Amino acid sequence: MSDTASTPDAMPSAAPDADWTTGQPALLYEACAACGQRSYFRRGFCPRCGASPVAVLVSARRGTVYAVTTVVRAPSPEWKALAPYALLLVDLDEGPRVMTHGAAGLAIGDRVQIGFLPLGEHLVPRAEPLAELPADEPRASS
Numbered sequence: 839m840s841d842t843a844s845t846p847d848a849m850p851s852a853a854p855d856a857d858w859t860t861g862q863p864a865l866l867y868e869a870c871a872a873c874g875q876r877s878y879f880r881r882g883f884c885p886r887c888g889a890s891p892v893a894v895l896v897s898a899r900r901g902t903v904y905a906v907t908t909v910v911r912a913p914s915p916e917w918k919a920l921a922p923y924a925l926l927l928v929d930l931d932e933g934p935r936v937m938t939h940g941a942a943g944l945a946i947g948d949r950v951q952i953g954f955l956p957l958g959e960h961l962v963p964r965a966e967p968l969a970e971l972p973a974d975e976p977r978a979s980s
């Protein structure tokens with residue numbers, strides 16, 4: 839889970855409390871400078887070593903599907919309009935595992951980009967398939 843080399847897109851958040859839970863299209867996580875632990879749930883301290891404070895970073899919102907479930911009985915009228923829908927656990931490239939709404943047809947191991955779906959007065963994270971081209975290969979033209 840700990841990788842320190844593949845996070846070029848992580849950057850300090852200008853407004854560390856502004857994420858999708860407050861209506862901003864961002865996904866934040868905490869990173870511990872002392873032990874390297876990265877956590878999605880924000881506590882203000884490291885759940886592994888107890889260090890505080892921890893840095894709040896903005897995720898690039900790319901990752902790999904860890905688990906998929908289909909929700910048939912939705913919890914509210916807004917969600918009922920979407921049912922049945924996929925609920926995913928996604929391992930972000932930065933390390934933390936997050937729960938998101940998912941596009942239909944996603945499976946374990948698929949690469950995804952997480953965007954945001956307006957739902958009622960809120961935003962919810964939603965994963966879409968990520969089409970990645972191999973590095974240093976020109977796009978095929980046919």
Ligand SMILES: [Zn+2]
Pocket residue numbers: 870871872873874875884885886887888889
């Ligand atoms: Zn730590």
